[in-house]
Amino acid sequence: MKLLRYGETGTEKPGLLDQDGRIRDLSGEVADITGATLDEATLARLRALDPADLPLVEGNPRLGPCVGNIGKFLCIGLNYSDHAAETGSEIPEYPILFLKANSAICGPNDTVSLPRESRHADWEVELGVVIGKAGKYLSEAEALDHVAGYCIVNDVSERRFQSKLNGQWTKGKSCDTFGPVGPWLVTRDEIADPQKLGLTSDVNGRRMQDGNTGNMIFSVARIISHLSELMTLHPGDLIATGTPSGVGMAQKPSRVFLRAGDEMVMRIEGLGEQRQSVAQDG
Structure with missing residues (x-):
């Protein structure tokens, strides 16, 4: 699974890259891709999703750091x-x-x-x-x-x-x-x-x-x-x-x-x- 964050600096949204290289919006599933959403249970839940059921992100948005609120x-x-x-x-x-x-x-x-x-x-x-x-x-x-x-x-x-x-x-x-x-x-x-x-x-x-x-x-x-x-x-x-x-x-x-x-x-x-x-x- 390839997780990402897209959008303007400071307002990035969580996303997932599907098998065709297209960005799918994960906003309905998690608030962001951060340490708080990287636990095994959350990752397993996201992995079980069918990317085709997630909203397709149109265009070519900016990609932010793939993890937000990095700790150390x-x-x-x-x-x-x-x-x-x-x-x-x-x-x-x-x-x-x-x-x-x-x-x-x-x-x-x-x-x-x-x-x-x-x-x-x-x-x-x-x-x-x-x-x-x-x-x-x-x-x-x-x-x-x-x-x-x-x-x-x-x-x-x-x-x-x-x-x-x-x-x-x-x-x-x-x-x-x-x-x-x-x-x-x-x-x-x-x-x-x-x-x-x-x-x-x-x-x-x-x-x-x-x-x-x-x-x-x-x-x-x-x-x-x-x-x-x-x-x-x-x-x-x-x-x-x-x-x-x-x-x-x-x-x-x-x-x-x-x-x-x-x-x-x-x-x-x-x-x-x-x-x-x-x-x-x-």
């Missing part, structure tokens, strides 16, 4: 061995955790707007994991049972802000629009193995990243288990699980960074595609 936006750094190598970083002993401000969250096809002083903005395609059931001190064996579904995240990053502004990574990760999420939340039952997904990013039509989640240093289950040892994970929390090699700051012979007018396209096998144009604040 948790991000894992340096989680692919090839990405660690390209940045000259050591393989971490434990998952590296940073948080991205929720105000960075935007729709999958919304414009990414660079801050006024940004000259080193970068792209990162990542597998997003949305928690559906609260948990603490979870074993790896039970971790995936707490997942509602998966989505694409573009962890847009301003590298100078990240490393040179006398702070932690959060400064370079949390600018407005630096967290496109979606296009839809694919429920857990449709993804047989989250460690067997191809993921790519293209910038201006050029393939920059081409990886597979099987190359993660820490699996999704390991990440969830580790985080749950530190804090309770709640329904609606979003975990971005790291990016493969091919980011702009590691390009050779010269680093490549985003500029106004660029276009990014992020794809993950089974999870769809998101596409952003780049602008710069005046």
Whole structure:
């Protein structure tokens, strides 16, 4: 099942993507797609619906973040061995955790707007994991049972802000629009193995990243288990699980960074595609 949210920013409605790729309105079934509606009982009820009985949404509406009112936006750094190598970083002993401000969250096809002083903005395609059931001190064996579904995240990053502004990574990760999420939340039952997904990013039509989640240093289950040892994970929390090699700051012979007018396209096998144009604040 592919769940989504559509409409103008702040007034999105819940929807479902049918087998023909058309949006069906879920407003008569749930108020929104949030942590409050990602429990097993609600998902089972929605899964039992015949999409043909739901109102068809006409036209091509804007897609919002596929989950509303996201709780914690948790991000894992340096989680692919090839990405660690390209940045000259050591393989971490434990998952590296940073948080991205929720105000960075935007729709999958919304414009990414660079801050006024940004000259080193970068792209990162990542597998997003949305928690559906609260948990603490979870074993790896039970971790995936707490997942509602998966989505694409573009962890847009301003590298100078990240490393040179006398702070932690959060400064370079949390600018407005630096967290496109979606296009839809694919429920857990449709993804047989989250460690067997191809993921790519293209910038201006050029393939920059081409990886597979099987190359993660820490699996999704390991990440969830580790985080749950530190804090309770709640329904609606979003975990971005790291990016493969091919980011702009590691390009050779010269680093490549985003500029106004660029276009990014992020794809993950089974999870769809998101596409952003780049602008710069005046």
